[in-house]
Amino acid sequence: MSTPTLVLVLLAIGIAGFFVVRRRALLSADGDARNLHSLPFYYGSNAFIFACIPAFLLMIVWLVLQPILINTAVSRSISDDAISAGSSRTLMMSDIRRVADGLTTAVDEGQMTEETARDMRVELTNVRDLLGEVGVALGSNVTETTLTAAQQYRLLDARYNLIMTLVVLTLAASGLTFAYLRTDRDFRARNTVETTVRGILIFASTIAILTTVGIILSLLFETINFFRQYSWTDFFFSATWSPNFRGNSDLGILPLLWGTLYISFIALLVAVPVGLFAAIYLSEYAGPRLRSIAKPAIEILAGIPTIVYGLFALVTVGPFLRDYFAQPTGFGDSASSVLTAGLVMGIMLIPFVSSLSDDIINAVPQSLRDGSLGLGATQSETIRQVIIPAALPGIVGAILLAASRAIGETMIVVLGAGAAARLSLNPFEAMTTVTVKIVSQLTGDTDFASPETLVAFALGLTLFVMTLGLNVIALVIVRKYREQYE
Structure with missing residues (x-):
């Protein structure tokens, strides 16, 4: 069954x-x-x-x-x-599972004859025929x-x-x-049912904690295995990223960190001013009717899949920057660049900054606005000198959360920035990020005992520590400087 x-x-x-x-x-x-x-x-x-x-x-x-x-x-x-x-036992087990899935699919769909299903000892010369019947393509080995x-x-x-x-x-x-x-x-059926429901609620509340602990432990154990085979000093301080699954790899994280931070910085340069100004306008200047239309329209950006943003970067933004900026100025001739990925990622982050900042600005009591206006300040002076300072901790927290989102993005970088690991200040050159290399190192049939594969877990743990640090800083800033209003 x-x-x-x-x-x-x-x-x-x-x-x-x-x-x-x-x-x-x-x-x-x-x-x-x-x-x-x-x-x-x-x-x-x-x-x-x-x-x-x-x-x-x-x-x-x-x-x-x-x-x-x-x-x-x-x-x-x-x-x-x-x-x-x-080969290795891990790779062989991967092939075995694929063949087993093919055999099961063939039996379920009726593609295998009764004679073939009963024949559990097939000669080597008949292996190709059997694989053809079950629709499994495993190559020549x-x-x-x-x-x-x-x-x-x-x-x-x-x-x-x-x-x-x-x-x-x-x-x-x-x-x-x-x-x-x-x-x-x-x-006493009610007591039994309510006790059970309480236990279910407690279990549900611990799922997030247990999941986080499981993720950390899985990354940590595999990272330890990686550093047993590869020097941690070379990993953290080498400026060369050149994996080679045949051995003699250079697995320095610095080019990946540089690309990650460079692209994220450009994305924040786009998202923070636009998102913050949009939040100020919607909360302080826009009327209820315009706000009811504009705010949902901005938040639609948050619901667009990242692969769509990646295609937009690949088809539209990248060629535009190449044809009208990079080539005429002599900075490059590739459509994949840091600037392409950063601009598109910044557009994606606008609703994160805008929505959070708008909610924070609206949480500032109206009495502060009325007091400022009553003292003779203009609306713009009230926004600059009263509202923004009062909402600043929350706005900083929103920016740091958007930065965490930018650091963890993958699809936009793959399609917009390319996969070249390099240290360069030229925004029109192709670069890559930590998340992209995590995907590439785990793609295909790879031996999980090799440092070239285990490095993905070290990269993941490094990325986890970075985003966790940003989230912690955001929480500290919000809690330390948050104003309590009645």
């Missing part, structure tokens, strides 16, 4: 149990709900909880552990002699060992899925039976 089908079956069991147990509770009270300790709804909800929640938790844990167990079992069945030269291991992978996956289905359904039925048997007029 597939996972979506199993989920639907569990929901059906829970819903059926809700009505059955609810009816049992009413019957125990002679049909009068006033004789029950709790409302009938709580009795039915208790049955739904016992039927579904333990089964769902078990299924989630099972689905997390099952691939790990299958990978371990299949990997142990492959001898070291079966791994071809120039497919061996009989890979196909046999893929068949074992698929069989173990099917077997574990069957066991999971039986265990989960048994647990759901047992939970429903337990809830049914303990239901009577004196059972």
Whole structure:
């Protein structure tokens, strides 16, 4: 049984149990709900909880552990002699999983004949025919060992899925039976349901914390593995980025940090003045009708996918800057440049600065405005000398949050700035950022034991520390200088 089908079956069991147990509770009270300790709804909800929640938790844990167990079992069945030269066990397991997915797809879609499905020992000369039937393209390094291991992978996956289905359904039925048997007029169903709901709320509130801890630990462990193979001084202080998966790589982060900060600086030069001025106009000058139209129109920019901004940079902004600025002035002849990515990224960040600044400016009490105007100040003087100083901590926090967003951007940089890692002040030259290199180092079939791949985790941890630092600075500034108004 597939996972979506199993989920639907569990929901059906829970819903059926809700009505059955609810009816049992009413019957125990002679049909009068006033004789029950709790409302009938709580009795039915208790049955739904016992039927579904333990089964769902078990299924989630099972689905997390099952691939790990299958990978371990299949990997142990492959001898070291079966791994071809120039490959690794990790790469071979990647091929095995792709073949197994192809076999499963072929069986599900009826593309494989019964004879082929029963033939679990295919000769090496028939490997190409089998791969053609299941629609899997693995290149020229497919061996009989890979196909046999893929068949074992698929069989173990099917077997574990069957066991999971039986265990989960048994647990759901047992939970429903337990809830049914303990239901009577004196059972405190409301207390049980509310305690369970409180536990669910506590668990939900800790998900963000647990996710953050998991991300940090995963980055930290792989970064430690990287620095065991590559010098940390060369990584942080080298000005050369030249990865080579055959060895002898130069993995200095300085060119990537320079490109990241350069592009982000240009983006903020665009976003901060435009966004801040737009916020001041909308909050202090615009009428209610214009504000109701202009503010949503600006915020539409925040809903545009970044890939669309990247295409805009690639097709429109880049060629325009090249043809009318870079080539005539002799600064370059490429459409991919720091300025291209920075301008487009700045446009993307305008609604972040504008919306946050607008909310902060509107939070300044009207009494400050009235007092300033009453003392004879003009509206512009009131904005410059009263409103902006009062809202400045929040505005600085909004700018730092926009900077964090700029540092983590990828698609605009890929399409607008190129992938060249270099140290240069020329804004019309192609450069790249940390996020782009993280993607490139993890793309394709790579050996996760090599420093050229593990460097992506070191880059990710560095980027995480940078954005975390900006967010912390923003929070400190807002909390330290925030004015409390009544």
